[in-house]
Amino acid sequence: MAHKPVIRVVGSLNIDFVTRTPRVPGPGETLSATSMTVHPGGKGSNQAVACGKAAFTSPSSQDVVVEMIGAVGANDPYYASLLKPTLEKSGVSTTGVEEMEGVQTGTATIIVDEGSHGENRILVVPGANARVNDLAKIIETATKDGIPDVVVMQGEIPRSTVLGLLKAFNSPHYKTCVIFNPAPMFPEGVPIDALKGLAVLVVNETECRQLFTCVDELKTVPTSGLDEPMTELELNRLTTYLHNKAGILIVVVTLGSQGVYYSFETPDFLDRSLIPAVKVERVVDTTGAGDTFVGYFATAVARHLAQVKGLENLNVREAVGRANEAAAKCVQRNGAMESIPFGYE
Ligand code: ATP
Numbered sequence: 001m002a003h004k005p006v007i008r009v010v011g012s013l014n015i016d017f018v019t020r021t022p023r024v025p026g027p028g029e030t031l032s033a034t035s036m037t038v039h040p041g042g043k044g045s046n047q048a049v050a051c052g053k054a055a056f057t058s059p060s061s062q063d064v065v066v067e068m069i070g071a072v073g074a075n076d077p078y079y080a081s082l083l084k085p086t087l088e089k090s091g092v093s094t095t096g097v098e099e100m101e102g103v104q105t106g107t108a109t110i111i112v113d114e115g116s117h118g119e120n121r122i123l124v125v126p127g128a129n130a131r132v133n134d135l136a137k138i139i140e141t142a143t144k145d146g147i148p149d150v151v152v153m154q155g156e157i158p159r160s161t162v163l164g165l166l167k168a169f170n171s172p173h174y175k176t177c178v179i180f181n182p183a184p185m186f187p188e189g190v191p192i193d194a195l196k197g198l199a200v201l202v203v204n205e206t207e208c209r210q211l212f213t214c215v216d217e218l219k220t221v222p223t224s225g226l227d228e229p230m231t232e233l234e235l236n237r238l239t240t241y242l243h244n245k246a247g248i249l250i251v252v253v254t255l256g257s258q259g260v261y262y263s264f265e266t267p268d269f270l271d272r273s274l275i276p277a278v279k280v281e282r283v284v285d286t287t288g289a290g291d292t293f294v295g296y297f298a299t300a301v302a303r304h305l306a307q308v309k310g311l312e313n314l315n316v317r318e319a320v321g322r323a324n325e326a327a328a329k330c331v332q333r334n335g336a337m338e339s340i341p342f343g344y345e
Contacts, residue, residue, distance in 0.1 A: 011044020012156030050295020052091035069096035239263035278328035
């Protein structure tokens with residue numbers, strides 16, 4: 001009997017302060033900038049919003065339950081007036097967001113240098129995100145109505161929390177489908193053992209290259225130059241390694257305007273392919289494209305798991321295709337959460 005699928009996203013919540021300036025001031029210099037705007041952000045909440053929006057099959061119905069688990073500072077006016085309402089309007093429950101005393105909500109101060117093709121400089125203060133470390137409490141919240149169909153995680157909460165949750169949710173007791181997007185990659189990397197039994201790993205090209213440098217056995221494999229696209233041979237080699245050594249079922253590498261590569265291996269078959277990006281007339285802003293992709297992919301996986309036990313019969317190509325289309329809509333609009341499309345669009 002099918003049930004309404006449940007996704008829990010464990011991750012960061014930020015307030016983004018975006019200042020646009022004709023140029024970046026030098027040391028000791030004060031400059032008049034163009035504008036300052038405040039936006040809801042954080043990779044965790046962006047991906048929760050993407051899951052929530054993807055789950056809307058019409059403006060009034062949502063077929064997947066999505067909940068955000070994380071932390072913000074207590075009595076934060078920006079959380080109350082901006083972040084929380086944005087999550088809720090996107091169909092994301094915020095009951096798992098702890099409002100912590102004595103710490104600020106995470107912030108990102110983003111300086112957009114209009115003089116250098118909109119290049120960004122970003123300062124992140126993790127704030128409450130760095131305090132998302134009570135494993136027992138997170139697991140209790142995540143499993144309060146039973147084991148969720150899908151748990152989504154990224155790299156903006158402490159590495160020890162992520163590694164602890166990977167272990168817990170891949171253990172027989174709490175076994176569930178974890179979708180892990182190590183973005184940004186932890187400076188210490190991710191040990192291959194921590195990925196053992198992982199259902200889905202999603203990385204972009206940068207994180208994929210970082211995997212080559214933090215996995216000992218791959219360090220000696222020659223890779224193409226940093227500015228060149230990864231070759232299909234490199235992608236095949238890395239994903240084969242991740243399937244064989246860690247038993248990861250599905251590895252997805254997002255390749256920006258080049259599209260998406262995926263590799264899905266079960267004991268019975270191997271399905272891998274490079275799906276080109278959807279051609280768009282004009283790219284306006286790619287912020288949030290990766291998060292849109294992860295959210296739409298997670299929603300497709302959760303819908304599948306509500307019907308069928310296990311991922312063996314998942315149509316990965318179709319799930320990747322849907323996420324690829326949603327990410328292409330995102331790049332044609334400005335902003336991060338605002339630019340994520342609803343599932344019915
Ligand atoms: P971000 O950090 O900006 O959210 P990312 O680096 O995590 O992005 P990318 O690999 O750049 O992720 O992009 C994610 C997906 O978005 C791509 O796999 C593709 O589906 C879509 N996408 C990105 N750029 C374009 C583009 N120019 N045209 C169409 N689709 C795009």
